[in-house]
Amino acid sequence: xxxxxxxxxxxxxxxxxxxxxxxxxxxxxxxxQLARELHDTVAHHVSAIAIQAQAGRALAATSPSSPLEAxxxxxxxxxxTLAEMRAMVRVLRNEAPxxxxxxxxxxxxxxxxxxxxxxxRVEVRVSGDLAALPAAIDxxxxxxxxxxxxxxxxxxxxxxxxxxxxxxxxSTVSLVVRDDGDPGxxxxxxxxxxxxxxxxERALLLGGACRAGPCPGRGWAVSATLPRQVSA
Numbered sequence: 390x391x392x393x394x395x396x397x398x399x400x401x402x403x404x405x406x407x408x409x410x411x412x413x414x415x416x417x418x419x420x421x422q423l424a425r426e427l428h429d430t431v432a433h434h435v436s437a438i439a440i441q442a443q444a445g446r447a448l449a450a451t452s453p454s455s456p457l458e459a460x461x462x463x464x465x466x467x468x469x470t471l472a473e474m475r476a477m478v479r480v481l482r483n484e485a486p487x488x489x490x491x492x493x494x495x496x497x498x499x500x501x502x503x504x505x506x507x508x509x510r511v512e513v514r515v516s517g518d519l520a521a522l523p524a525a526i527d528x529x530x531x532x533x534x535x536x537x538x539x540x541x542x543x544x545x546x547x548x549x550x551x552x553x554x555x556x557x558x559x560s561t562v563s564l565v566v567r568d569d570g571d572p573g574x575x576x577x578x579x580x581x582x583x584x585x586x587x588x589x590e591r592a593l594l595l596g597g598a599c600r601a602g603p604c605p606g607r608g609w610a611v612s613a614t615l616p617r618q619v620s621a
Contacts, residue, residue, distance in 0.1 A: 533566075
């Protein structure tokens, strides 16, 4: 009887510990997801605001209309930032599920072409079969492209073009974001930080891969390959 009671107590305690570990893992996963979304969305918009403010100030003397155009972009980006921050606050207050808003995807990539009217030109090219992608893959393509464009706008020296290419076939989706900035040694600011970490994590979680590095000759590239189907 004593042994049976001991075994029962041990089993109950083990189940309790396992349940606690699962709950902590869920909380940790949600924190990572929210941190990634915070970086991907808010950092992108704030970067655009900073770039437009710098451009407006630089062009004010020679082009009186440029500051007004920059202010219009700043207003749009600030409004988007506020909306997305409010959505995240609702999640943290348990007023909304973790999947708190429709996620942008491949169909929204053209939005990136207007990321910096006063900076490098951003060209988006989409080809192949990209219909009916799983939601997680669709969102990951956009977020990785968005972060790569943001990094290029921040760090590419004297760049005139940021080229975004997405292609799909029956088994994979590939993404390459390349700028034509000045050649030089690997830039720690370009290479490190939560931005690249988040891109790599997104790809790995979906069974894909993501890498970044200097291009031959000049420029910097981020490339990612994602499976078309997500493993259960």
